[in-house]
Amino acid sequence: xxxxxxxxxxxxxxxxxxxxxxxxxxxxxxxxxxxxxxxxxxxxxxxxxxxxxxxxxxxxxxxxxxxxxxxxxxxxxxxxxxxxxxxxxxxxxxxxxxxxxxxxxxxxxxxxxxxxxxxxxxxxxxxxxxxxxxxxxxxxxxxxxxxxxxxxxxxxxxxxxxxxxxxxxxxxxxxxxxxxxxxxxxxxxxxxxxxxxxxxxxxxxxxxxxxxxxxxxxxxxxxxxxxxxxxxxxxxxxxxxxxxxxxxxxxxxxxxxx
Amino acid sequence: xxxxxxxxxxxxxxxxxxxxxxxxxxxxxxxxxxxxxxxxxxxxxxxxxxxxxxxxxxxxxxxxxxxxxxxxxxxxxxxxxxxxxxxxxxxxxxxxxxxxxxxxxxxxxxxxxxxxxxxxxxxxxxxxxxxxxxxxxxxxxxxxxxxxxxxxxxxxxxxxxxxxxxxxxxxxxxxxxxxxxxxxxxxxxxxxxxxxxxxxxxxxxxxxxxxxxxxxxxxxxxxxxxxxxxxxxxxxxxxxxxxxxxxxxxxxxxxxxxxxxxxxxxxxxxxxxxxxxxxxxxxxxxxxxxxxxxxxxxxxxxxxxxxxxxxxxxxxxxxxxxxxxxxxxxxxxxxxxxxxxxxxxxxxxxxxxxxxxxxxxxxxxxxxxxxxxxxxxxxxxxxxxxxxxxxxxxxxxxxxxxxxxxxxxxxxxxxxxxxxxxxxxx
Numbered sequence: 001x002x003x004x005x006x007x008x009x010x011x012x013x014x015x016x017x018x019x020x021x022x023x024x025x026x027x028x029x030x031x032x033x034x035x036x037x038x039x040x041x042x043x044x045x046x047x048x049x050x051x052x053x054x055x056x057x058x059x060x061x062x063x064x065x066x067x068x069x070x071x072x073x074x075x076x077x078x079x080x081x082x083x084x085x086x087x088x089x090x091x092x093x094x095x096x097x098x099x100x101x102x103x104x105x106x107x108x109x110x111x112x113x114x115x116x117x118x119x120x121x122x123x124x125x126x127x128x129x130x131x132x133x134x135x136x137x138x139x140x141x142x143x144x145x146x147x148x149x150x151x152x153x154x155x156x157x158x159x160x161x162x163x164x165x166x167x168x169x170x171x172x173x174x175x176x177x178x179x180x181x182x183x184x185x186x187x188x189x190x191x192x193x194x195x196x197x198x199x200x201x202x203x204x205x206x207x208x209x210x211x212x213x214x215x216x217x218x219x220x221x222x223x224x225x226x227x228x229x230x231x232x233x234x235x236x237x238x239x240x241x242x243x244x245x246x247x248x249x250x251x252x253x254x255x256x257x258x
Numbered sequence: 259x260x261x262x263x264x265x266x267x268x269x270x271x272x273x274x275x276x277x278x279x280x281x282x283x284x285x286x287x288x289x290x291x292x293x294x295x296x297x298x299x300x301x302x303x304x305x306x307x308x309x310x311x312x313x314x315x316x317x318x319x320x321x322x323x324x325x326x327x328x329x330x331x332x333x334x335x336x337x338x339x340x341x342x343x344x345x346x347x348x349x350x351x352x353x354x355x356x357x358x359x360x361x362x363x364x365x366x367x368x369x370x371x372x373x374x375x376x377x378x379x380x381x382x383x384x385x386x387x388x389x390x391x392x393x394x395x396x397x398x399x400x401x402x403x404x405x406x407x408x409x410x411x412x413x414x415x416x417x418x419x420x421x422x423x424x425x426x427x428x429x430x431x432x433x434x435x436x437x438x439x440x441x442x443x444x445x446x447x448x449x450x451x452x453x454x455x456x457x458x459x460x461x462x463x464x465x466x467x468x469x470x471x472x473x474x475x476x477x478x479x480x481x482x483x484x485x486x487x488x489x490x491x492x493x494x495x496x497x498x499x500x501x502x503x504x505x506x507x508x509x510x511x512x513x514x515x516x517x518x519x520x521x522x523x524x525x526x527x528x529x530x531x532x533x534x535x536x537x538x539x540x541x542x543x544x545x546x547x548x549x550x551x552x553x554x555x556x557x558x559x560x561x562x563x564x565x566x567x568x569x570x571x572x573x574x575x576x577x578x579x580x581x582x583x584x585x586x587x588x589x590x591x592x593x594x595x596x597x598x599x600x601x602x603x604x605x606x607x608x609x610x611x612x613x614x615x616x617x618x619x620x621x622x623x624x625x626x627x628x629x630x631x632x633x634x635x636x637x638x639x640x641x642x643x644x645x646x647x648x649x650x651x652x653x654x655x656x657x658x659x660x661x662x663x664x665x666x667x668x669x670x671x672x673x674x675x676x677x678x679x680x681x682x683x684x
Contacts (some may be wrong), residue, residue: 053266102615104611104612104614105612105615105616105621106612106615107610107612107622108615108616109625112626114624130303130306130364131305131306131581132361133357133360133361133362134360134361134395135360136359136360142360162297163297164361165290165293165295166293166395167295184381212260215260215261215262219260219264219268220357220362222265222268222272223268223317224274224314226268226269226272227272227273227275227308227318228309228312229276229277229310229312230310230518231532232310232534233309234309234310234311235309235451236311238308238309238310238311241304241307242307243363247465250306250308
């Protein structure tokens with residue numbers, strides 16, 4: 001059995017693709033980062049991330065398909081699921097091995113699977129854009145945290161950066177323990193070791209909140225309940241559109257954890 | 259300025275605004291300005307969903323629920339004995355900004371009962387929009403209601419600050435409107451629509467000449483029709499919508515199933531539940547008008563004045579026109595593909611791209627998201643073992659589509675023995 005390991009970065013995965021082609025054999029299994037279990041009785045090839053090799057694969061994808069397709073591959077990579085690297089590898093091989101542009105060949109199962117996952121990642125990013133709830137802190141900056149199923153934070157940052165350009169903010173992924181901090185000039189990646197946040201609902205410790213923060217959460221909750229038409233209650237649709245996994249981070253849901 | 263007392267006002271004035279169904283925040287793409295807050299996203303973002311399943315993207319609120327009019331269908335009519343209150347323009351602007359900064363909302367949708375007179379009311383609403391754009395440097399979404407009877411100048415002002423303006427027609431025919439809303443007539447509603455429409459066209463022309471020309475309601479205008487408060491047919495309603503889309507260039511017509519808020523008024527029908535199914539079918543028909551190239555009289559006409567509540571309007575149309583089917587998935591032009599039941603705009607795009615690579619079969623279609631249990635009666639493609647609408651006759655297909663449980667997912671018709679449809683097939 002042929003096992004490749006890489007460092008869980010996008011460049012690392014592209015390097016892995018490059019190495020596979022160079023060695024003329026492809027992995028049966030891909031291990032990513034530290035989290036994965038080593039496979040018994042198999043020798044593991046550890047891939048050393050190399051930006052030049054990664055760039056050559058990126059350019060190859062662009063040449064055989066389109067620039068948008070290369071970006072699509074990056075977004076699918078962010079799905080961050082155990083079998084994502086293998087799907088990405090299969091998809092890139094299909095693209096590179098063909099003389100035609102295969103990205104629109106929806107009769108090919110890999111293309112369909114890839115695009116379905118792409119759609120899910122984009123949907124999660126879109127939801128995060130809507131469901132993020134900032135809390136105003138004593139210093140006047142804004143903090144939000146949540147736990148998206150896919151690693152979509154990098155996709156959301158440009159939107160928040162443009163929209164909330166005149167306020168300092170932090171958006172933190174509690175599941176992956178990292179976030180982004182905007183200081184009115186730049187956005188940088190941050191990791192906190194001693195975050196004063198309740199992991200159950202993403203709420204900052206009350207001593208860190210601005211005086212009127214609770215009032216606005218209360219006003220929002222009031223609004224949320226007043227705007228609902230009781231005669232039209234539709235629990236099924238409600239839960240489809242606002243999945244329960246988000247409720248615990250939402251003031252209008254009373255941070256209900258289930 | 260915003261305090262504990264605002265809670266009660268918010269309860270009253272959001273509750274008063276909730277019957278307006280529009281909540282779109284899409285249609286404008288605008289970046290933030292330097293030192294400002296907010297932008298507008300072309301696709302629109304839903305920030306929450308109420309327990310009735312409706313999207314919450316805007317702070318939908320009334321400036322005041324005092325009103326000098328007495329429209330039978332409206333909760334805020336002057337003869338109703340309900341708690342009344344008003345926000346000041348400053349309060350609304352502050353609340354919008356505070357909600358916006360916390361990412362609760364995509365913007366503001368401001369409406370109002372008519373205070374003193376239409377101009378006075380419209381002026382206060384314009385003040386809110388102006389405060390947000392100038393004092394708060396706010397670049398997010400704003401939707402303002404144009405008050406029927408407000409002066410042309412005030413409506414023009416509103417369009418300068420807002421992304422979208424709307425005037426609600428509410429009642430689809432003039433006669434019924436006069437019965438239910440004695441203070442209004444069609445002219446008072448259609449006139450502001452015309453002013454808005456003219457201003458939008460003018461602004462678009464100006465901007466072709468020089469890019470710095472001011473925008474006017476860049477996200478267009480919309481309106482709302484109440485469904486089921488009068489005896490107007492779906493034919494009447496869809497003809498009106500169709501005319502509004504083509505002649506007044508409306509972005510959206512919303513349909514709001516009538517909720518008996520004033521059940522004591524004998525001019526209105528007694529309904530136990532709002533006509534949600536009919537409302538849903540009207541939205542489907544509206545989609546056919548806007549995205550699928552259908553004409554109103556193809557969907558409903560003098561012989562069939564109302565939509566079939568049991569089947570969606572595209573299926574109903576297809577069953578009335580079996581001679582156009584089956585359609586060859588691998589050859590048909592896009593407009594015909596769009597007319598196949600079970601195939602949506604997204605599937606059409608995928609089919610057009612994929613059929614360049616290979617001849618498509620039914621399993622391809624299924625994987626692409628085509629609803630095969632519906633589509634299979636209306637198509638031919640590679641490897642499809644199913645009888646089509648011509649072979650089976652429309653009445654039978656109708657029965658089959660209604661009996662969802664009797665239809666297998668593998669494309670084969672699995673009917674229970676002794677089923678009347680089964681007998682008819684023999």
